[in-house]
Amino acid sequence: EDGYRLWLRYDSITDAALLKHYRQNITAIHFDATSQVLNAAAAELLQGLQGLMGQEIVQTNAIQDGSVVAGTAQNKIISSIISTEETDKTGKEGFIIKTAMYKGRKIIVVTATRDVGVLYGCFALLRLLQTNQQINTLNITSVPKVKLRMLNHWDNLNRTVERGYAGMSIWNWHKLPGYIDQRYIDYARANASVGINGVVLNNVNANAVILSPAYLEKVAALAAVFRPYGIKVYLSARFSAPIEIGNLETADPLNAGVQAFWQQKADELYSYIPDFGGFLVKANSEGQPGPQNYNRSHADGANMLAAALKPHGGIVIWRAFVYNNNDDDRFKQAYNEFQPLDGKFSDNVLVQVKNGPVDFQPREPFHPLFGAMPATPLMMEFQLTQEYLGFSTHLVFLAPLFKECLDADTYAKGKGSQVAKIVDGSLEQHVLSGMAGVSNIGSDINWTGHPFAQANWYALGRLAWDYTLSASEIADEWLRQTFTNDNMFLKAVKPMMLDSREICVNYMTPLGLHHLMGYSHHYGPAPWYNKAERADWNPVYFHKADKNGVGFDRTPKGSNAIAQYNTVIAGKFGNLKSCDEQFMLWFHHVPWTHMMQSGNNLWEALCYRYYSGADSVAWMQRQWESVKNIVDEERFKQVKMLLGIQKEEAIWWRNACVLYFQTFSGMQIPAALERPGKILDYYKSLSFPYAPGIGGNQ
Ligand code: BDP
Structure with a gap:
């Protein structure tokens, strides 16, 4: 499992009852026209179904129980089941997947106004099997919202x-x-x-x-x-x-x-x-x-x-x-x-x-x-x-x-x-x-x-x-x-995925901080950086920390960027009381002593966010460890190693940022939190001449 197959793995279904269900409902595929796109759709459907169902699927013109009949509305069998008006509602790229009876045979129709819709429908049908859905009474219409x-x-x-x-x-x-x-x-x-x-x-x-x-x-x-x-x-x-x-x-x-x-x-x-x-x-x-x-x-x-x-x-x-x-x-x-x-x-x-x-x-x-x-x-x-x-x-x-x-x-x-x-x-x-x-x-x-x-x-x-x-x-x-339909796996890994973005925000840029990363390569924290050739490439430009507080005042007293929003939004962001704390430092220069909803002052809240972010990566590590026996060894190890790096880097972000902002707030890190193991100068001294991904610009 090297990951090459992405989410199109098509490994055979292990649940015996489900496999039986699929084998009853799908026995053959029928594509009566050919085009480059329909050929690609047929090849995918064959490969996918055969892999998932662990048996040969025939491509035949004869209609039998369990035939998947795929084609545009021009297809005679399909047009006898689904009216062209109905298909037309799916536009140029949408599709319909429907269970139907044709001459006494139970079939699955995949149709669209154009070949490409049929292709999308075939992928959608495969997704149903890959995600272990029941397929005996299908009636799906799907139309893309964005062109x-x-x-x-x-x-x-x-x-x-x-x-x-x-x-x-x-x-x-x-x-x-x-x-x-x-x-x-x-x-x-x-x-x-x-x-x-x-x-x-x-x-x-x-x-x-x-x-x-x-x-x-x-x-x-x-x-x-x-x-x-x-x-x-x-x-x-x-x-x-x-x-x-x-x-x-x-x-x-x-x-x-x-x-x-x-x-x-x-x-x-x-x-x-x-x-x-x-x-x-x-x-x-x-x-x-x-x-x-x-x-x-x-x-x-x-x-x-x-x-x-x-x-x-x-x-x-x-x-x-x-x-x-x-x-x-x-x-x-x-x-x-x-x-x-x-x-x-x-x-x-x-x-x-x-x-x-x-x-x-x-x-x-x-x-x-x-x-x-x-x-x-x-x-x-x-x-x-x-x-x-x-x-x-x-x-x-x-x-x-x-x-x-x-x-x-x-x-x-x-x-x-x-x-x-x-x-x-x-x-x-x-x-x-x-x-x-x-x-x-x-x-x-x-x-x-x-x-x-x-x-x-x-x-x-x-x-x-x-x-x-x-x-x-x-x-x-x-x-x-991509991994498995195993419930234990989903229960452990899905929450970790869903929380991961907020966790990253917390250990990098909580409460509306932004653009604190290292100059040019953008790797790791450098909130102190102020040497770029342009002011607006410097982290200090964005956080504006000083003895009084931190954050960019974008209210009318400051840059008045909030005036670019509709008045309802501007009113919300522009008032420190109504501004969601997660956006606070995007719009306000807030005193270190400002009382937050939690009852902590801003400085304490900032510390708690940074620490909670880093601690949550340890939680992600535990979640991942708990699925060791459910995941293939190769990807288990890869993710484990990567979470190890993430943990170290989350602590790096936390320590560097907390120590740096402390030079302005002048307050102690709350007693309940562990002290950073290194001093600020250590973090400032790190350099990364070979960080990947550097482009032509900053
Ligand atoms: C920035 C990147 C830079 C891109 C630029 C862009 O650092 O490499 O060229 O966006 O979107 O985020 O053009």
């Missing part, structure tokens, strides 16, 4: 991965297009199994060379692998490509030569990849070129690219992750630049916004742009790779983080205007909608480094499909498929 469900790879052409902690890039550019690694196919299967339908292959800090013919051939080879799985390829486009690979002297979006370059590039791209998805663009952010270099706006830049792609049906995903090195609060800058552009983007542009206003911290309030740009489809950007949550050595299940943001109410159109309703386009009736995760995938045999980090990839896909799923349901599904 573009994507992974963003931050992979460089030299195979390093910016903020990647699971080995090198899985794209072997050198061997492409001639050599198709089995990994590409298994990657596509895994994505399709959770409904991911788009992948950006390269880093947002992009190299223009990917747009040259030699690379387009390679990109086309990957697109061909992904096509049968309903996945489109997208590329990060470097805004200055006209200069770098087009021999032009400018990349000004209003320059006719530049426009012609992109139009010709789009024509060329579509000649290689007829279903190419479009461009993802990071512009005028962290040193990347962009339209502002020519005094043009983000809308000018995005619309110019959008015009080039439009005739081919492509889209532009323009990132809103921007901040300048100026005196204004970094929190506010994306809003300040983008909000005034609402309504100015072409209809094939989405603006991609990170979940929070700063940068993928363990906890952030939702980004104030959500709800503030009604005329623009806003795409969600989550980060799967754990840049700020312990790399791939800490077990941190991110579904609770994603849910917290998606469920947050923006009040944009009154109560009930959750971020999720902006992301799925329903609040403003947008045609386009999207959710992306910055990939945590690499060349490690188990794909994600930490065996449990696979769950974050899984969760992104499942939530993009249906954000009403709870974190607990997702953890349950993933654990059953």
